[in-house]
Amino acid sequence: MLWKRQIPIMIVSGIGFATLLGWFIDQPTFKSFVDDDATQWFDILAAFAIFLGGLNLFKLQMQKILRKKKGWQYSLFAIGGLIFALLAGFVIKGNPEAAWGSHVTAKGTLFKWMFNYMVAPMQATMFALLAFYVASASYRAFRIRNFEATLLLSSGIIIMIGRVPLGSYISSWFILYLLVLIGGIVVNSFFKNKQYTAIFVGAGIILVSVAGNSMGWPLDEPGIFYLPYLQEWIYRYPNSAGSRSIMIGIGLGIFGTSIRYILGIERSYIGE
Amino acid sequence: MDILGAWIAVFLTLAIFSFLYKDNPFYKIAEHLFVGISAGYWMSFNFWTQIQPNLFGRLWPSEHYSDSSLWYGIYDMLGFVARPIFPAGGIDMGHDLHMIYLFPMVLGIMMLLSIYKPLNWMARWGIAYTVGMAAGLRAYGILNSNVLGQVKNTIIPVIGTDLPFFSLTGDSYFNNLIILVGTVTGLLYFYFSREQTGNFGKVTKVGIYFLMISFGASFGFAVMGRISLLIGRLLDLIKYSGSEFHHASIWVLVAMIVLLGYSAYQERESSS
Amino acid sequence: MMNYLIEMILKLAKVDRRWIFLIIGLVVLIPLMYPLSLPVRAGKDSQQVYDFVESLEPNSKILLSVEYGPSTKPEIHPMVTSLLRHLFGLKRGHKVYVTCLWADGQFMAEEALDEVAVNEYGLTYGEDFVLLGFRPGAEAVVKGIVSDIRKVFTIDAKGTKLAEIPMMEGVNRFEDFDFLFSGSAGYPGTTEWVLFASDPTGVPMSTGTTSIIVNEMMPYVLGGQIQGILAGMPGAAEYEKLIGVKGIGTSGMDAQSAAHFVIVIFIFLGNLGYFIERKRSKKHQGY
Numbered sequence: 039m040l041w042k043r044q045i046p047i048m049i050v051s052g053i054g055f056a057t058l059l060g061w062f063i064d065q066p067t068f069k070s071f072v073d074d075d076a077t078q079w080f081d082i083l084a085a086f087a088i089f090l091g092g093l094n095l096f097k098l099q100m101q102k103i104l105r106k107k108k109g110w111q112y113s114l115f116a117i118g119g120l121i122f123a124l125l126a127g128f129v130i131k132g133n134p135e136a137a138w139g140s141h142v143t144a145k146g147t148l149f150k151w152m153f154n155y156m157v158a159p160m161q162a163t164m165f166a167l168l169a170f171y172v173a174s175a176s177y178r179a180f181r182i183r184n185f186e187a188t189l190l191l192s193s194g195i196i197i198m199i200g201r202v203p204l205g206s207y208i209s210s211w212f213i214l215y216l217l218v219l220i221g222g223i224v225v226n227s228f229f230k231n232k233q234y235t236a237i238f239v240g241a242g243i244i245l246v247s248v249a250g251n252s253m254g255w256p257l258d259e260p261g262i263f264y265l266p267y268l269q270e271w272i273y274r275y276p277n278s279a280g281s282r283s284i285m286i287g288i289g290l291g292i293f294g295t296s297i298r299y300i301l302g303i304e305r306s307y308i309g310e
Numbered sequence: 311m312d313i314l315g316a317w318i319a320v321f322l323t324l325a326i327f328s329f330l331y332k333d334n335p336f337y338k339i340a341e342h343l344f345v346g347i348s349a350g351y352w353m354s355f356n357f358w359t360q361i362q363p364n365l366f367g368r369l370w371p372s373e374h375y376s377d378s379s380l381w382y383g384i385y386d387m388l389g390f391v392a393r394p395i396f397p398a399g400g401i402d403m404g405h406d407l408h409m410i411y412l413f414p415m416v417l418g419i420m421m422l423l424s425i426y427k428p429l430n431w432m433a434r435w436g437i438a439y440t441v442g443m444a445a446g447l448r449a450y451g452i453l454n455s456n457v458l459g460q461v462k463n464t465i466i467p468v469i470g471t472d473l474p475f476f477s478l479t480g481d482s483y484f485n486n487l488i489i490l491v492g493t494v495t496g497l498l499y500f501y502f503s504r505e506q507t508g509n510f511g512k513v514t515k516v517g518i519y520f521l522m523i524s525f526g527a528s529f530g531f532a533v534m535g536r537i538s539l540l541i542g543r544l545l546d547l548i549k550y551s552g553s554e555f556h557h558a559s560i561w562v563l564v565a566m567i568v569l570l571g572y573s574a575y576q577e578r579e580s581s582s
Numbered sequence: 583m584m585n586y587l588i589e590m591i592l593k594l595a596k597v598d599r600r601w602i603f604l605i606i607g608l609v610v611l612i613p614l615m616y617p618l619s620l621p622v623r624a625g626k627d628s629q630q631v632y633d634f635v636e637s638l639e640p641n642s643k644i645l646l647s648v649e650y651g652p653s654t655k656p657e658i659h660p661m662v663t664s665l666l667r668h669l670f671g672l673k674r675g676h677k678v679y680v681t682c683l684w685a686d687g688q689f690m691a692e693e694a695l696d697e698v699a700v701n702e703y704g705l706t707y708g709e710d711f712v713l714l715g716f717r718p719g720a721e722a723v724v725k726g727i728v729s730d731i732r733k734v735f736t737i738d739a740k741g742t743k744l745a746e747i748p749m750m751e752g753v754n755r756f757e758d759f760d761f762l763f764s765g766s767a768g769y770p771g772t773t774e775w776v777l778f779a780s781d782p783t784g785v786p787m788s789t790g791t792t793s794i795i796v797n798e799m800m801p802y803v804l805g806g807q808i809q810g811i812l813a814g815m816p817g818a819a820e821y822e823k824l825i826g827v828k829g830i831g832t833s834g835m836d837a838q839s840a841a842h843f844v845i846v847i848f849i850f851l852g853n854l855g856y857f858i859e860r861k862r863s864k865k866h867q868g869y
Contacts (some may be wrong), residue, residue: 046434050445120346123354132358143688156343278524282460
């Protein structure tokens with residue numbers, strides 16, 4: 039139990055306190071250890087953790103092949119890929135002029151070739167798939183069910199259109215006409231009277247047309263309805279206010295959790 | 311090799327995109343290859359950029375190399391087995407000898423040994439170190455910049471200055487008020503220790519509206535980001551459809567469409 | 583006629599999603615092959631980055647941190663190359679020191695430096711620019727750079743000792759730099775630089791990030807902790823416009839515009855179908 043429980047907790051508390059106090063203690067040896075060596079150890083352990091991950095992958099995929107589980111044939115590709123990458127990393131340099139160590143970034147090596155034509159395209163494509171799913175979700179899932187959802191979608195749409203060059207071509211007057219039509223829908227849903235709706239929409243269209251005519255139909259006036267200006271205002275002010283409150287809330291949460299780890303109250307890293 | 315690489319990159323890209331049609335063997339092969347190659351890539355990269363230069367380079371620096379030393383005798387034995395990792399005469403990375411780095415080496419080896427089930431607990435020491443280190447580092451930084459810094463930046467003038475009442479693109483009373491009200495009401499929404507009813511409920515409702523605007527903006531940016539990733543992939547596919555790469559994109563696309571179409575036709579025949 | 587239209591909209595609302603995938607694919611692909619060249623307008627945040635770089639004193643030391651990989655290259659690579667063009671194009675003797683918190687970032691940085699510093703400006707490695715390289719450890723690396731850069735980097739990415747690199751003379755810690763630019767796609771990245779380097783030391787920084795994480799950075803931008811931000815591919819296009827050199831950022835904006843427009847139409851059609859369906863079910867219930 040000492041090895042499996044108490045010592046890890048003591049390590050977390052000891053290192054956590056040392057790192058935290060490192061901000062406040064100016065003693066050279068202590069500061070040098072906390073700022074330099076302790077952080078180097080962190081880097082080294084992170085590298086070992088990646089190694090552990092790779093070994094685990096090998097173990098799981100081999101088990102799948104040996105036990106002939108469903109889809110075991112594809113695991114051959116996973117193991118093959120792992121072995122190929124390790125060969126490129128440790129055995130076959132491909133460029134005799136590159137030294138071992140810098141061969142992982144040097145031009146002309148098998149490792150670099152593998153990165154350029156296998157790792158990079160696959161990584162990028164996996165992420166690019168999300169574009170299709172976001173479009174599909176927009177069509178099938180985003181619904182204006184209540185006022186909050188309306189706010190969310192409206193601000194999303196304004197940002198999406200206002201941020202791209204296309205948004206600069208949409209006149210403020212088009213937005214005003216759109217608002218008059220939306221106003222008409224709202225009036226109709228409240229009063230359920232076609233006459234009131236017609237009067238509202240008619241009056242709105244006339245007012246907007248007269249105003250536009252008198253101003254000479256400028257593309258970006260009135261500024262509040264010009265999408266690029268409007269999206270910038272939304273992005274810098276109400277959106278930032280919301281993001282700031284989320285950031286402060288999360289910051290307080292992270293601080294609290296860090297203190298819990300350092301004091302040994304939170305022990306999820308040992309499975310408790 | 312570049313042309314072979316281009317064809318491989320195109321095959322892997324289109325194989326992953328084929329998932330949009332349906333799950334199929336091309337996608338499964340690419341997925342498993344991705345997992346295996348990525349693991350091998352990361353293992354190799356981290357070994358050569360961290361473990362070899364920073365750990366071994368500090369335990370066996372070339373500056374302190376000595377034929378007669380027992381410690382360097384162990385190094386020479388390791389060099390006999392893996393000369394690229396342990397070059398003759400010690401590792402020349404500009405480091406001094408730091409025997410204290412035996413600690414991260416022992417913790418790292420314990421992490422690797424944890425792959426055996428009975429020795430699973432060994433990883434806890436290394437994990438405990440990284441958790442403690444991260445907790446101590448984050449606690450100060452998050453509190454300083456994300457909490458105190460943001461609170462300080464929310465204290466902005468709302469009356470009694472030369473600012474205009476409203477400005478779409480610059481500072482103004484109204485904009486400052488929006489930031490203040492939005493941040494405070496958004497934060498109040500996250501206070502769950504009290505029931506959100508009555509006047510408090512009305513205030514938190516305003517907070518929700520600001521948060522919804524923020525989420526909507528995040529949605530807009532998320533769509534923007536995903537489409538950008540797709541643009542990147544398609545630009546590469548367009549490049550590889552050129553004559554210098556023997557129209558790789560076109561041939562691979564046609565071959566996949568034919569094979570997947572034939573398999574869909576077979577499926578329909580067998581089901582009918 | 584009205585009923586036919588309503589039935590069409592309801593049918594569209596239930597369409598197989600693979601048709602949506604195909605439409606999005608074509609909508610993005612066609613403008614890339616046949617560009618529309620829609621003009622780009624620089625926003626306030628991109629302008630702020632540009633103005634700050636313009637205001638740097640001659641012979642400034644700039645730390646450029648590259649935190650993106652192949653998946654996010656379309657968004658951030660144009661920002662990094664534009665920034666390098668801007669810095670070197672000013673011909674004020676600025677020195678660029680490149681570090682990477684992401685492993686993939688080192689490859690991206692090499693590509694950008696080869697493209698701009700070597701091929702376009704013919705600059706000398708070690709005198710005008712240096713690639714320190716990638717070190718794992720996230721915030722630990724940032725903290726290490728703040729306290730003593732030579733403990734984190736004893737050699738650069740090519741294996742040369744830092745003591746042998748002329749432009750490393752006098753550069754020992756983060757405060758020896760005049761400006762930091764972080765091209766960041768996530769963790770570790772801009773946030774870590776703000777929390778552990780820029781904010782505590784006061785060295786000014788700007789950033790270019792993917793669109794996904796722009797919102798998280800806005801409080802830092804508004805609070806003055808970050809001097810402007812290049813937001814995603816539109817931000818890259820805006821910066822290209824400001825420096826007067828078009829690149830992938832600008833060429834991608836046509837496809838971006840078209841895709842956004844189509845997605846808004848999808849949202850509109852989806853909601854139209856939803857409201858029609860809801861009205862019908864209310865009528866049936868009432869009946």
